[in-house]
Amino acid sequence: MAEAIKRLVVRGAPAIGIAAAYGLAILIQKANTMGKLKEEFEHSYQVLKSTRPTAVNLFWALERIKNKFIQLCEQSKSLEEIKAILFEEAVLIENEDFAMCRQIGAYAYTLMENLKQITAMTICNAGGLATSGYGTALAGFYMAKEKGKEIEVFSLETRPLLQGSRLTCHELLKNGIKTTLLTDNMAGYLMQVKKIDLIIVGADRIAKNGDTANKIGTYQLAILAHAHQIPFYVAAPTSTLDTALSEGSQIPIEFRDKQEVLTFQGVQSAPLAVNVFSPAFDVTPAKYITGIITNKGIYHPPYSFKIED
C-alpha cells in the first residue's frame, strides 16, 4: 500500500487519504495479540506517513484512524472489536468523501448555472479517479452535465506523468463531457484565442491564508489566468485545509526522480547526462485564487481558515 502511494498508483489527495485509512485498517488484521496489534499499528502508521510529503489528506486520514485506535484502546475494546471498528472507520471516510465531493460539485455549479455554454479548463486529475468517485475539481463539471448544460473542458496533459491525458480525458469522455486535450505549454495561447469561463483545479494542501499546493503547473496556470482575467478556482474538501500552516511557503514540496522527465513509458526523450529540475507540486499564492470551493461553501479572499472550517 505504501509502495502504491509512493509510486503514484494511488494518487490524488483524497484517494491517498482513503487508501491510507484502508491500508492501516487492513495491515493490522494479522495481529493476534494486543501487543502485536499496537506494534503493527505503529509500524504501519509510520510507513504510510512517510510515503508522500505534500498531501495533507494522507496525514489527516492517518490521524483520524490513529485517534480512533487510541480511543478504542482506552475503552479496553477487544482485539477483534478494534479490527472491525477501524475497518468501518475507513469505509466511513470513503463514504464521507463521496458525499463531500457531491457538495463541492453543487457549490462549483453555482458558478456556472447562469452560463449558456460553459468552457472550462483544468490541470492534472482531481476527478473521480483521485477521489471516491465524483472528484473535486471535476465535480462541478459533472454536476453541470447532470443539469443538462452544454460544457467543454480543456485538459492540460500535465507532464511528466500525464495525469491530464491519461486520467482526466478518460474520465471526462466516459461521462459524456466534450473534452479537448492540450500540452502544458499551450495554455497561454488557448486563453489568448478562446474565451475560457473559468478554471478549476484540485489541491493537495491549503494553508490558513489560502496559499494552495497542487500539481506542478498550477502556479503558472494561475498567473496566466490572472493575466487573461479568467476566474481561477481551487476545489477541495475541508480536510485539505491545513490551518496549522500560516502560509504556503511552509508546505514541503516533493521533488521526483529525474527518470520521470528523461523517459516516458520506458522510451528515452532526453540525454541521460542532463540535470533535471522536477518538483511534483507548486504553491499558488492566495492572491491568484478567485475562490476556494469546499464541501462547506465557496470561500473568497482574504482567506483565513479556522480549524472549524
Place this chain on the structure above:
Amino acid sequence: MAEAIKRLVVRGAPAIGIAAAYGLAILIQKANTMGKLKEEFEHSYQVLKSTRPTAVNLFWALERIKNKFIQLCEQSKSLEEIKAILFEEAVLIENEDFAMCRQIGAYAYTLMENLKQITAMTICNAGGLATSGYGTALAGFYMAKEKGKEIEVFSLETRPLLQGSRLTCHELLKNGIKTTLLTDNMAGYLMQVKKIDLIIVGADRIAKNGDTANKIGTYQLAILAHAHQIPFYVAAPTSTLDTALSEGSQIPIEFRDKQEVLTFQGVQSAPLAVNVFSPAFDVTPAKYITGIITNKGIYHPPYSFKIED
C-alpha cells in the same frame, strides 16, 4: 526536401531557409533545357513555399533564390551557369547565416558580460541544430562559454515534439554548458524559487511592431517572465523581420496533427477519441519583449522595424 521541412526533420527558422535554398538549387539540376529549367524551378518553388506557413525565413530564402534566378534569366545566362550560380547562392546563404549567428551571439553576450554567474532559460531549440551551426537564442550562451563565464541554462522540454529535451539539451551538453531540463509546466515554479538572469528565445517571424511568432509556449513564458520581472529577449537574424506585417495578429499560426499530442515518442498517452488543440506557434506581444537581439544590434521597445533593418 519539402517532406523533410514539413515533417520537421529540418526545423528551426534559419535552417528551413537554408534547406529551402539548397532544395531549390538542387532540384533544378536535372533540367536539360531552359524550358524545363523554368518549369522545374517554378514547380519546386511552389512546393517548398507551401511546406510551413509560419517561418518567414523560408519565404525569404526562396524569394532570394527566385530573384537571383529572374536576374540570371534576364542576363541570358546559360543553363549550366544558372545551375552553378544558384547553388553558390545557397552556399552564400548558409555562410552568411553562420556569420549572422556569431553577430547575434556577440550582441547577446553584452547582456551577460557583467554577470559573475549566468543563469538563463530557453524554450524549444534555436541553437546550432536550427541554424548553420551556432544558433540564435543559444548563440549568446556559446559566446559566454567561450569567454570563460560560468553559465547554467534551463531548457524547457517543449511538448509535443520535445525539441528542448532532444535537441537543446544535447547541443548545450556537447558544448560543455551546464544544462538542466524541466517540463513546460515547471517554468513558473522555477522562476519563483530560483533567480533567473535572463530568458532568450528564437523567432519564426517578427512583425514590424515587434510582435513575435515562435514555438508554442513562448507567449506564456513571456507572461511568466513579466510576472517575475525577468528580462525576456528574442534572438533572430534580420531575415526573420517581416516588415510587411504591421502586427503579430497577421501572422498565420500552423496547427499540427493531433497524433503528436496523443502520443509521446510513439507511445499512446491519451484516449484516441479526445479532441486536441495543437498550435505549433504562438505570438508574443511586443510589450512582453525586453529586447530583440539581431545580427545588427539589440532593439528595444517601441519597436518599429523598417525594410533596411
